[in-house]
Amino acid sequence: MLTQGPRGTKDILPDTVDRWLYVEQKIRTLCRSYGYQEIRTPIFEHTELFQRGIGDTTDVVEKEMYSFTDRGGRNITLRPENTAAAVRSFLEHKLYAENALTRLFYIGSMFRYDRPQKGRYREFHQFGVEALGVAGPAVDAEIIVLAVRFLESLGLKDLTLSLNSVGDPACRPIYRERLQNFFRDKLNGLCEDCRSRFERNPMRILDCKKESCQRLSEGAPEITDCLCEDCRSHFEAVKAYLESAGIQYSLDSRLVRGLDYYTKTAFEIKYPPLGAQSAVAGGGRYDGLVEEIGGPPTPAVGFAAGLERVMLALETQGLYDPPPRQADVFVIALGEAAKIPAFSLLVSLRDAGFLALMDHSGRSLKAQMKQADKANARFALILGEDEVRDGVVTRRDMRTSEQVKIGRQDIINSLLCAEVKD
């Protein structure tokens, strides 16, 4: 128990960190060119924020949150997603006062109590983007292009972008009612889940995987046929913008977002080779959320990408090979008398910016040479009794096996001349 991390958590070990850094680097440079600025919000928030923001009846809020009461009696929840928190921060610090359009992005851990499986962990990482303050369809398109470019920039191919509009408070209730009317006399044929969805969120019946439900939902009214004029023209414009950017998409009138705050545009990007957890990024417009949380009416769009899934995709596609570990120099000390001079040499090498290693375990020369070899060192610097006595260091070129003795003062210069460093 003590030597095992909690279920659904994952250590990112040194040999994998490179890949994370690589992806994070891509994110930061991409966001920079789109004018999105990084924001870092707390890992926990008041539980009420998520209840209000995400929606009381969503699975996330109902059964997946890590919630607890702190010592001061506050209801606290580890963030299950970051949109609500970003909006909270946006409001708390009145960022809306600075620009008409606020562009934010974040990278961080999220927490959901869910059954772990490939690509789904209890602590997972998301990269997300939020654009707050502008209602126009160009912002939707900007966000979608950013999401697509992010995945493309990593070399992922065969991504699918699904697009839909889920309406707004003007037209969604009407659609909802039409859907309920459609399903009302079919209720008995629906699965148990769908029967409860009928009341709570009938749109979810449409993407039920059960064949019987699928068959019953044939011929159901489509949301895109029921959009109000505002939503319809918005949707058309988003499509036009995407086409102008050369972004391929497919319309999916059954695409429903799980969180209550979505309005109008909804989209999802899948990477099919991942199997069951193939949704890599998803998002959409959430014009009602800011007000819901207590701010001024503020339209907004955003998306989030699951980084573990991105990592899986990179891994299975062999898209990122970490650079091999390569030391510049490996310092070898032989005998007691050499230890101190060798250590001080090591320090000055590092101070000079070399990647310098040393085996501190006091093993045989042969063993230390093996270490140097394994570390891919360009040079081995050997300090034994003779060298200490003569004030020199033996410099061995690990590629050519050439050896020269060099005065201790001249070592760094000799290495600089040899252009060891990158």
Add this chain to the structure above:
RNA sequence: GCGGGUGUGGUGAAGUGGUUAACACACUGGAUUGUGGCUCCAGCAUGCGUGGGUUCGAUCCCCACCACUCGCCCCA
């Protein structure tokens, strides 16, 4: 939350109700004095996810738990 599969050393794995749990890689040491990468030799699980039970005896049979995994669900 529901259903299926799996669990042997650092890794990949063979194996059997009964004496010393294969093999490979990795790791450590050595092959004459202070020199790597090849080769050769040796060492390396008192232990077969954890805890119970059955049995004269269990890594191998049963139960529970834990973890991983594949689906469902949910989502990123």
